[in-house]
Amino acid sequence: MNETMNTILTRRSTRDFSDKAVSREELELLIKAAVHAPTAMNRQTFRFTVLTRREDIDELAQAIGKTLGREGYDMYKRAALIIPSNDRDSLYGRDDNACALENIFLAAQSLGIGSVWINQLHGICNEPEIRKLLTKYEIPENHVVYGMAALGHSKSGEYRKIERTAQVKIF
């Protein structure tokens, strides 16, 4: 099996992050992977915002927790966060962002970095407390977030085999 297939088949969501940081160089590789995702009609309307300071991510996690009524929400104490955003009017922005996130997850896996899709900003970007933070990080007012990548190193390094149950039919 080639290395790319191996990366695809062994990627797992990580939720037990250690304190170890993700380096600037690694983050730049992940972003490079993200911007190379396909986009509808090659419009590339997405934008990528990276938070590396734990206090910044905690502040966002707290605002999310407050907005959703989930006191203590900590985004799995991840080391870094990539926030893809897109023009809310981009017809296929949601698909483009998901492809970019999958590129980030696979690139992370190939570098020995754990990752997980964070969904909590979906639908709440215009709540005042959330928008204030997005604006603080220069995310345009007309952008929304469909999913984010929490990143870090797995504490346990545990590999959980997941049964794949999707139905497949070849004609």
Add this chain to the structure above:
Amino acid sequence: MNETMNTILTRRSTRDFSDKAVSREELELLIKAAVHAPTAMNRQTFRFTVLTRREDIDELAQAIGKTLGREGYDMYKRAALIIPSNDRDSLYGRDDNACALENIFLAAQSLGIGSVWINQLHGICNEPEIRKLLTKYEIPENHVVYGMAALGHSKSGEYRKIERTAQVKIF
């Protein structure tokens, strides 16, 4: 640079497919990649339908062309088609399907197979002529299609460098 990164950075959309078929073994690898994509809450509500007979894909392309008023639409004369579908009520089915498609595109690239996202079924799955064909291929009535993967071998093998323009900001 590791092989996975190389695959991510060199993947391009292919639209100049040759007559060469994609083998059953290759298609099975692409499906394996697809079903290993992450899904929201690991629900795995997606389904993958593969069409390998040119006449079947042409029939679908013609129905799409008729529905959209695009006479002669031929889906780039691709050799095979993977149709991911998902329960229309799955909140994150669209994101799940995009991740699965990106896995297919990257797996294809790693195997020397060209691919391109086909968007034309998005929003028209319940048009009678389209639904009839989806049903013919056992796609459940409650499933919709957000995007498809057209597959084949590039005729020219041409590599077009695409400028990546997405804005990035690291904090």
